[in-house]
């Protein structure tokens with residue numbers, strides 16, 4: 039939807055952003071979707087997060103946060119995050135929601151344009167809890183590691199679960215996320231395959247540019263373990279070859295960053311290709327200067 043065209047007609051905003059959630063709320067009310075685990079709908083840090091993770095985030099220093107992380111390739115962080123019981127409860131909650139949708143013969147809103155299976159968690163009552171999840175437990179980390187893409191000013195999210203396996207999605211194509219920072223946590227269950235492959239961070243102008251060898255990295259999901267990366271870090275998921283894999287995704291966004299980006303041209307603080315071009319320009323500049331000095335000396 040072109041917002042400039044829609045700007046004369048506020049109903050467009052309503053339809054685009056709120057229509058589906060509002061429908062679900064109304065349906066909720068009349069058709070009585072019963073939550074299975076009520077405790078998921080408000081934040082209980084010690085029941086949701088592992089003690090190591092909680093301690094690091096609560097201490098909230100660069101050192102404490104870095105101490106629980108591995109950074110296998112620049113910009114991709116991995117850490118043990120969720121309690122096994124929380125993962126199980128969330129999986130059961132999604133299954134409960136899907137059963138209800140099926141029984142009511144409703145059509146479920148799919149997580150994004152790429153995944154056919156899974157559910158948008160914000161649409162069945164988890165939005166407030168997940169907002170707190172982002173503000174209190176992801177923002178402190180992204181503020182440290184991704185300040186140049188709005189990591190310090192995250193203010194909205196899109197949260198969903200994806201499902202891969204037999205009768206589900208098999209793999210996920212190469213893409214970038216509609217987020218500044220993405221949290222991807224494996225919830226289970228048992229599976230093989232499904233590795234995430236990363237191929238370098240790119241701005242919009244360079245999204246299709248070549249991958250450098252040192253930008254290639256494959257990550258194997260482990261239940262309870264999170265991967266954090268910039269939304270513009272190109273990636274995809276390999277086929278889940280057996281079993282069932284379900285992951286929680288939080289696409290975290292910063293409206294401040296999105297506004298500022300409109301007035302910028304050079305993204306060399308994070309785009310791998312902008313950086314490469316900048317280095318190339320510097321090399322050419324040094325060469326030209328040397329050549330010029332050589333000519334002067336020869337005179």
Ligand SMILES: O=C(O)CCC(=O)C(=O)O
Pocket residue numbers: 150153200210215222234273274275285287
């Ligand atoms: O399947 C995965 O782990 C990746 C999912 C993903 O990249 C996405 O939904 O944006």
Ligand SMILES: [Fe+2]
Pocket residue numbers: 213214215220273
């Ligand atoms: Fe993604």
